[in-house]
Amino acid sequence: MGESGKHETTETVDSVINRIGKSPNLLMFVVATCAMSCSYVGTFFAFMVQFTGFIPNEEYRCISQKCFTLKSNFTSELNEVDSKFYDTATICDNAMIHGADFKWDISRTTFAIDFDKICKPSELSLLNSLYFVGGSISLLCGTVAFETLGRRKTAVLGGLFGTVSTFMGTFCNSYNFMIAIRLLQGIGNFVSFAGTYIWVLEFVPEQYRIYYNTWSMLIWCIGYPLLVCTSFFIHNWNYIFLASSLAVAITYIPVFLLPDSPRYLMTLGKVEEAKKVLVMYAKLAKKPINLDDVNLVVGENATKDEGKSTKDRIADILSNKAVLLETLVQWYYWFTSCMLFYFLNYGWSSFGDTPYVNYLFAGLGEAIAYLSLIPIITYFGRRKGMVFVLGMSCACFLLGMIPWQWSELWSFERLMTMASIIGVSAAFALAFLYTNELAPTTHRGLVLSSCSIIARGAAFVGPFVSEIFESSTVKLGVNAVLAGSAALICLLLPETRKLPIPEQTQDVSARRKKQGLVELCG
Numbered sequence: 001m002g003e004s005g006k007h008e009t010t011e012t013v014d015s016v017i018n019r020i021g022k023s024p025n026l027l028m029f030v031v032a033t034c035a036m037s038c039s040y041v042g043t044f045f046a047f048m049v050q051f052t053g054f055i056p057n058e059e060y061r062c063i064s065q066k067c068f069t070l071k072s073n074f075t076s077e078l079n080e081v082d083s084k085f086y087d088t089a090t091i092c093d094n095a096m097i098h099g100a101d102f103k104w105d106i107s108r109t110t111f112a113i114d115f116d117k118i119c120k121p122s123e124l125s126l127l128n129s130l131y132f133v134g135g136s137i138s139l140l141c142g143t144v145a146f147e148t149l150g151r152r153k154t155a156v157l158g159g160l161f162g163t164v165s166t167f168m169g170t171f172c173n174s175y176n177f178m179i180a181i182r183l184l185q186g187i188g189n190f191v192s193f194a195g196t197y198i199w200v201l202e203f204v205p206e207q208y209r210i211y212y213n214t215w216s217m218l219i220w221c222i223g224y225p226l227l228v229c230t231s232f233f234i235h236n237w238n239y240i241f242l243a244s245s246l247a248v249a250i251t252y253i254p255v256f257l258l259p260d261s262p263r264y265l266m267t268l269g270k271v272e273e274a275k276k277v278l279v280m281y282a283k284l285a286k287k288p289i290n291l292d293d294v295n296l297v298v299g300e301n302a303t304k305d306e307g308k309s310t311k312d313r314i315a316d317i318l319s320n321k322a323v324l325l326e327t328l329v330q331w332y333y334w335f336t337s338c339m340l341f342y343f344l345n346y347g348w349s350s351f352g353d354t355p356y357v358n359y360l361f362a363g364l365g366e367a368i369a370y371l372s373l374i375p376i377i378t379y380f381g382r383r384k385g386m387v388f389v390l391g392m393s394c395a396c397f398l399l400g401m402i403p404w405q406w407s408e409l410w411s412f413e414r415l416m417t418m419a420s421i422i423g424v425s426a427a428f429a430l431a432f433l434y435t436n437e438l439a440p441t442t443h444r445g446l447v448l449s450s451c452s453i454i455a456r457g458a459a460f461v462g463p464f465v466s467e468i469f470e471s472s473t474v475k476l477g478v479n480a481v482l483a484g485s486a487a488l489i490c491l492l493l494p495e496t497r498k499l500p501i502p503e504q505t506q507d508v509s510a511r512r513k514k515q516g517l518v519e520l521c522g
Contacts, residue, residue: 010295013263014500016278021205025285032204034254035196036216038159038189041248043223043363044230045162045189048244049127049182050355051227052169052237053111055118056104059086064101070094092119108235115175123175127182129460134186136456139449142191144310146198146445147267150260155195159252162188166248169241190456192252194448201436202261202444203281206498210377213433217370224363228356263441263503271296313446322509323440327447329492330435333386334451336486337427339458340393340479344421365418369425376426381497382434383490386427390487393423397480401473413472424483431455437496441503492518 021028062068074085084090096102098113117123138158145154165184172178197216204212226247234240262274262281275291282289317323377385400416431451439447494515502508 009293010297012297012500012503013266013274013278014503016289016291016294016296017203017262017281018205020278020282020285020287020289021203021208024208028281028285031254031258031284032200032212033215033219035200035258036212036219037251037254038155038192038196038248039216039219040221040223040226041162041244041251042189042193042220044166044227044244044247045131045185046128047227047359048169048185048240049124050359051231052240053115053117053124053127053178054355055088055112055121055124056106056110057086057088060091060102060104062102064096066094067096067101070096088118109237111172111175111178111237114173114237115178117175127178130179130182131186132456132459134183134188135190135459136186136453137183138187138189138191139194139452139456141187142194142452143446143449145191146195146449147310147313147442150264151195151199151202151445152255152258152260155192155199155255156252158188158190158192158195159248159255160188161185162192163245163249163252164188166241167245170238170245172238172241190452192255194445194452196255197432198436198444198448199258199261201433202263202441202501206437206500209433209437210374213429214370214374216432217373217429218367221363221367221370224359224366228359232356263501266296266503267442310446313443316505317443317446320505320509322512323443323505326438326493326508327450329489330431330438330447330451331454332489333390333427333486334431334435334455335458336482337390337424337431338455339461340420340424340483341428342459343479344417344424365421366425369422370429372422373426373429377430377497381495382430382437383493383495386430386434386490386493387487389423389426389430390483390490393420393427394480394484394487396420396423397476397483400476413476417476420479420483427486434493434496437499437501438493438508439502440505440508441501443505 062071070090071085074090090096091098091102098104098116098118104113112118112124138161142154145157149157161184165181165188168181168184169178172181200212200216201209227244230243230247231240234243259277259280260273262277265271265274265277275294275296278296279289279291317327373385373389376388379385380388396416396419400413400420402412404412406412435448435451436444494511494517499511502511
């Protein structure tokens with residue numbers, strides 16, 4: 001009995017959230033959208049180098065006898081200059097110097113020229129890789145920060161790093177300075193996205209998680225046209241960084257106003273604070289509730305996890321065979337889907353002659369993939385849905401090995417490679433939702449961060465697959481094996497659709513036993 005004489009009932013956080021969000025609410029959708037709006041800035045961070053440090057593929061003007069002599073050698077009998085003369089290979093192979101032998105006839109600035117990297121494309125590629133290095137560092141720190149500072153505060157801190165580092169690009173005047181900027185952008189973006197994503201998923205009832213997950217991915221796609229427009233209308237690369245920093249800063253303003261996740265507060269034993277957040281959430285949804293006489297618990301077992309260290313959480317995972325098995329499987333499908341995602345994204349370069357067209361196509365292709373995810377998961381569920389999209393990608397890679405070319409531009413290999421983008425992008429998007437539902441609340445930040453770190457490692461490998469394997473048949477075969485094996489290994493995971501999110505590690509074990517799944521030996 002409580003002090004008022006009323007009977008105190010026991011209710012889980014999950015049941016309260018499901019009760020509040022049973023029916024759709026526009027205002028809650030707007031709040032979640034504001035929290036996830038930082039998704040689109042990830043596109044800015046990921047592809048800024050392509051627009052600010054591009055290598056010009058345009059005509060240049062000779063200003064030395066050396067250049068005029070080379071140009072005459074490329075002049076045909078029709079007195080027309082061969083287009084190969086304007087290739088960067090001509091500049092690099094003949095050691096031509098910008099400002100001494102030639103001048104670019106371009107209206108846009110690029111730090112590839114300013115930092116003298118025209119003949120050093122690997123150093124430009126390194127800037128992309130360093131972004132993922134920063135992401136790995138941030139997610140390593142995030143494994144601790146998500147469980148100590150909380151989802152919201154960690155996301156705010158990441159947003160501050162992302163905004164400041166992007167603004168620094170306005171004053172960047174050296175390659176080493178740009179290295180620091182790319183590292184800081186990676187540190188800021190990955191941890192802020194992961195933090196806000198976990199926050200939203202912990203507020204959303206099960207039946208709406210797939211829609212919010214898809215919406216988050218579509219917000220990422222919105223970043224493509226925004227980045228294209230910003231870069232197209234601003235010709236100075238330093239000012240592109242300035243404009244981007246403003247776009248980045250705006251997205252993080254709502255995060256300052258958000259409360260902490262009630263699930264996170266409960267894992268710290270802060271029951272009254274969690275109740276206040278849930279009551280505020282109910283008012284926002286126009287479904288006021290009273291939790292004064294409710295014994296709020298994190299899960300059916302009514303236990304809590306008061307401030308465990310990251311070392312203790314890792315020990316929990318290693319000692320619980322069910323959580324360890326599922327985490328290892330998640331690592332594998334995160335690595336596979338991310339590696340294939342970044343490998344295939346380079347295929348968009350075959351569309352159009354400029355990065356503006358290329359990345360508009362990229363955004364369109366990914367949007368189609370993310371929208372197709374809703375009917376796939378609705379019909380198949382999470383586990384079978386993941387098996388389906390990875391299996392579809394495997395089939396596309398295998399079919400692409402058929403040697404059928406019907407025009408100079410189009411072949412069956414190219415068609416199937418394009419089709420596989422839909423499956424791979426869908427698998428990459430589903431990985432976020434599935435991992436959030438598989439991992440227990442007490443260890444969710446740690447598991448998601450570790451999966452994201454694995455994915456960042458895959459991001460290094462993906463773009464270089466074309467260089468590692470010269471034969472297109474071998475490349476397709478390797479991709480097929482990866483996608484197919486990931487699809488099969490996902491059969492070891494449980495289905496999470498229409499099930500409550502596990503709060504403790506023991507909930508994961510109970511779920512596996514209930515679904516009759518195998519345990520990890522040893």
